Structure formats: structure tokens, C-alpha cells
Amino acid sequence: EAGVAQSPRYKIIEKRQSVAFWCNPISGHATLYWYQQILGQGPKLLIQFQNNGVVDDSQLPKDRFSAERLKGVDSTLKIQPAKLEDSAVYLCASSTETGGFYEQYFGPGTRLTVT
Amino acid sequence: AQSVSQHNHHVILSEAASLELGCNYSYGGTVNLFWYVQYPGQHLQLLLKYFSGDPLVKGIKGFEAEFIKSKFSFNLRKPSVQWSDTAEYFCAVKSNYQLIWGAGTKLIIKP
Numbered sequence: 001e002a003g004v005a006q007s008p009r010y011k012i013i014e015k016r017q018s019v020a021f022w023c024n025p026i027s028g029h030a031t032l033y034w035y036q037q038i039l040g041q042g043p044k045l046l047i048q049f050q051n052n053g054v055v056d057d058s059q060l061p062k063d064r065f066s067a068e069r070l071k072g073v074d075s076t077l078k079i080q081p082a083k084l085e086d087s088a089v090y091l092c093a094s095s096t097e098t099g100g101f102y103e104q105y106f107g108p109g110t111r112l113t114v115t
Numbered sequence: 116a117q118s119v120s121q122h123n124h125h126v127i128l129s130e131a132a133s134l135e136l137g138c139n140y141s142y143g144g145t146v147n148l149f150w151y152v153q154y155p156g157q158h159l160q161l162l163l164k165y166f167s168g169d170p171l172v173k174g175i176k177g178f179e180a181e182f183i184k185s186k187f188s189f190n191l192r193k194p195s196v197q198w199s200d201t202a203e204y205f206c207a208v209k210s211n212y213q214l215i216w217g218a219g220t221k222l223i224i225k226p
Binding site: 002004033040041042043044048055056075085091093103104105106107108 | 119159160161205207211212213219
């Protein structure tokens with residue numbers, strides 16, 4: 001089966017610019033996650049969708065980050081305006097369900113550098 | 116809030132050496148525990164998981180982990196490492212509906 005797709009793979013922007021990332025989960029996976037992984041740290045959950053509804057966005061900096069999952073399939077994560085501290089790898093993952101027994105499948109990530 | 120700590124950020128071993136990577140989580144109750152691995156240039160992937168039952172869990176590629184409830188630990192082990200085990204290893208615990216991740220351990224195996 002096809003894995004989780006993400007684009008772009010790399011992005012360099014200047015601070016105060018905006019950027020958008022795209023994710024297409026594994027077909028049939030209801031749950032989609034966006035993580036931020038700063039160098040030297042583990043992934044931090046930004047937002048979790050179940051179909052097209054938000055399950056958890058408690059760690060999403062809502063003043064600058066937004067995400068949507070229209071039609072419950074692919075998703076976009078946007079940062080506007082970007083700050084230097086947003087430099088990180090943004091990972092998308094999907095799973096068949098939210099609670100209980102599940103495995104998350106990860107995409108290759110988007111490496112963002114903010115200068 | 117739940118937290119996960121991985122004791123070693125970098126580990127260097129020779130081939131055929133035994134491996135143990137530490138993982139501790141902050142509070143008990145019912146826990147679901149995971150080890151994920153990221154090989155160079157590849158995606159994060161699940162190595163093994165513990166939900167209930169036998170506290171000694173076997174995963175892919177000869178890895179195993181032992182859940183010790185009294186120590187809040189879920190250490191990863193492999194009796195004899197190979198050069199191909201060079202990767203970054205992450206421990207994670209399920210808390211509510213999300214995974215809480217450790218900072219990772221970079222493992223380098225010298226041929």
C-alpha cells in the first residue's frame with residue numbers, strides 16, 4: 001500500500017513569510033496527525049484529526065498556525081507569519097483509529113528552515 | 116502531565132555488542148508503550164509496542180523491550196547489534212489520545 005505522502009520535502013523561507021505543508025494519509029486511515037520535531041527533540045503533536053474533525057489541537061500555536069482536513073482525506077498545515085523558532089521537521093502521520101490499539105504511520109516529513 | 120525520558124542521547128557500540136536503551140515515563144496506571152525507529156533517510160516506523168499481558172515484548176529485527184511497572188520503565192534491548200541497526204530510536208507512551216515522545220537516542224554501530 002502507498003505510504004503517507006508529504007510535500008514539499010524541504011522549504012526555506014524568511015521570517016514573517018508564510019508557508020504551507022501538504023499531507024496525504026494512507027487510504028482509509030481516519031486519523032491524521034501533524035507533529036513538529038525540533039532538532040534534538042522528539043516529535044510534538046500539533047494537531048490531531050479524526051476524519052475532518054479536530055480531536056486535539058491543544059499544542060497548536062493558533063495565533064500563527066492553522067490546519068485543515070477538508071473531506072477527511074488530505075490535510076494542509078499553514079504557518080503565517082513564520083518565526084525563527086519554527087525551524088523544524090514537520091511530520092504527518094496517519095492511523096486507522098484514534099483510541100485504543102493503533103499504530104501511526106509516518107511520512108518523510110518537511111524540513112523547514114526559517115532565516 | 117505524562118512525560119518520557121530517554122537517558123542516553125548518543126550511544127556508540129561495536130558490532131556484536133549487546134544493546135540496552137533506557138526509557139522511563141512519569142506516572143503509572145494503565146500505559147501503552149511504544150518504541151519507534153528512524154533509519155538514516157527513512158521514515159519513523161514502529162519497532163514494537165506493549166499494551167497488556169507479557170511484559171517482555173518482541174519486535175522486528177531481533178529487538179525486545181521489557182515493561183517494568185514498578186520502575187516506570189520500558190527499556191529496549193538487543194543481544195547482538197549489527198551495523199544496520201544504526202538509527203535513531205524513540206520511546207513513546209500513549210496519554211489520552213496522543214503519544215508523548217522521548218527525545219530519542221542516536222545509535223551508531225561501528226563495523
